[in-house]
Amino acid sequence: MQTFVSQSEKETEQFAESFAKTLKAGAVVAFEGDLGAGKTAFVRGLARGLNCKxxxxxxxxxxxxxxxxxxxxxxxxxxxxETLGELYSVGFFEYLERGGVCAIEWSENIYSALPDDSVFVVIEKIDENTRKITVKEGKE
Ligand SMILES: Nc1ncnc2c1ncn2[C@@H]1O[C@H](COP(=O)(O)OP(=O)(O)OP(=O)(O)O)[C@@H](O)[C@H]1O
Ligand SMILES: [Mg+2]
Incomplete structure (x- = not known):
């Protein structure tokens, strides 16, 4: 488990950018955190770390x-x-096999379908610009 306190959107993106370098093909990054926590900001950093254009x-x-x-x-x-059927419809289980990185916002909604070795990124709002980011390996 790893904890990082971010003081800005930019710091969250930078943390995510270096975190991306630790990911291997097939990795699942499951986010937990409220509306506006910074999940999409984190994914922006992941994209940069993976050299996505x-x-x-x-x-x-x-x-x-x-x-x-x-x-x-x-x-x-x-x-x-809301349902497993909807997950099948979006092809979620095929995506897991495609050798990429799956970054999943609102992963709480599909917890039972997440692989056991998912990496959990929990983002808590401390105040306006401060976020506590906890990275945990695997389901509990
Ligand atoms: N330290 C921080 N890290 C990330 N975002 C921050 C931080 N401080 C402030 N913010 C702001 O919080 C907001 C985060 O928005 P973002 O869209 O990334 O959240 P989200 O978790 O994806 O929300 P949603 O559940 O609606 O998709 C942005 O407006 C960003 O500027
Ligand atoms: Mg978002």
Whole structure:
């Protein structure tokens, strides 16, 4: 387990950028954190760390956005996912096999479908610009 206190969006992105270098093909990064915690900011840093060219936007309506990089990045937003059937419809289980990095916002909604070796990134809002970021390996 690793903890980092970020004082700005930029620091969160920089932390995520170096964290990205530790990820291997097939990695699943599962985010936990409220609205506006900084999950998408973290994914922007991941994309930079993986040398993705396109800029990251929130996939809320698409459910998943794909970015080409050193490893492909699959960015999910599970905010609206309520059933296992919906997860199958978006092809989630195929994405897990595609040798990329799956970054999953609102992973709480699909916890039972997450691989046991997912890396959990928990982002807590301390105040306006301060976030406590905890990285945990594997399901509890
Ligand atoms: N230390 C920080 N790290 C990350 N974001 C921060 C920080 N301090 C302030 N912010 C602000 O918090 C917001 C984070 O927004 P972001 O879209 O990344 O959140 P999110 O967790 O993805 O929310 P949502 O659940 O709506 O998708 C931004 O407006 C950002 O500027
Ligand atoms: Mg977001």
């Amino acid at each position: 396109d800029s990251v936007s929130s996939p809320t309506f698409a459910i998943v956005n794909e970015y080409d990089g050193a490893l492909p990045l699959f960015h999910f937003d599970m905010y609206r996912i």
